Amino acid sequence: MTGRVTQPTVDDIQLAIHHLTETTGKPPTVLAPAGRLGLSNTTFRRHFPDIAADLKQRRTRDPASPAAAASRFDQLQHDNTTLRRDNRQLREHLDLAAANIQRLTLENHRLRQQLETTAKVTTMGRRLASGHCQIQDRQQ
Template sequence: MARHDSEVYPGTYVTCVFNPDKALCRPRPARGGRTVPVPHDCQPLECRNVALTAANTTALAAEADRLDLLLRARPPSRPFRRPTWSGDATRSTRPPTANGTAHRRPMPSRTDVLAAIDILTAETGRRPSVPALAARPDLANTTFRRNYPGICAELSAIPRAPGDMTAADAHAKVKTDNAQLRRDNRDLAHQLDLAVAAIQRLSIDNDLLQAALHDARAVTALPRHR
């Protein structure tokens, strides 16, 4: 049997007492035909060539302390929640298929959507908007419009009753009212500046008249000559 003498390869965290017959790091031949270890494939917890010196244990302890400090400095991670595939009748989530694609969620039928329109109309006393109708089966507005273009067109074609205002209309009205209020506020501020200037002018005129009256009273009237 061929005999292989061990060679020592010191490292920061482990020391390799290399014996190719025991090595788990897939050793390769070097120049001259000598077999050498592969450090990046080292398996220190399993390979029998691994030895630990005092310097190795000190370096390992220091690295463990460094990692512990890093973990303590990081904010706590959110707890992992396993996805549950059992949902209710209105919102269900299904697991992915074997090829990694998700099951497509079944869409409500046209009859179900028309029934939802009747229910929302009875609840609110007015025709529902498309976003309100899409929220009923928990669908995105764009998804609902893409799958039910005819119903969306019918809702848009129905004339609105007085006071029937969607959230978008209400938001637009609030913006318009705010713009008008800002204009009125600017006009009132300008008029107030004019009023202040007029009051200041009247105060000056009053002071002048008061001084003229005082001077007039101080004049002595001379008798007339006949």
């Protein structure tokens, strides 16, 4: 079993961050000051969440930082989310188009029936297997 490690103070952490920033010329990752102070990344994040969030935000704002560029995983997640949203919108548009086609088909059929009734058009039925036609006379 390991003994209890004394936690560094906020001033110790700020001093380490300042030194790392001066040395590298860019804001450090959370892992750098944690390692410098003898803490694991998880322990550092657990005990100093505000400082960890601040470091992350600083690196995101620094365009020269490699962490500022989205990692491949983050980019894939973003692309996946975008594609899912686009796919959902396209599905909605497709469903709407299908509903409009159905409505227009029914409306067209009804209008043709009205036109045929008004013009007193005789409709010929389907051809039977014996070769004879059924003739239907529409008189109203």
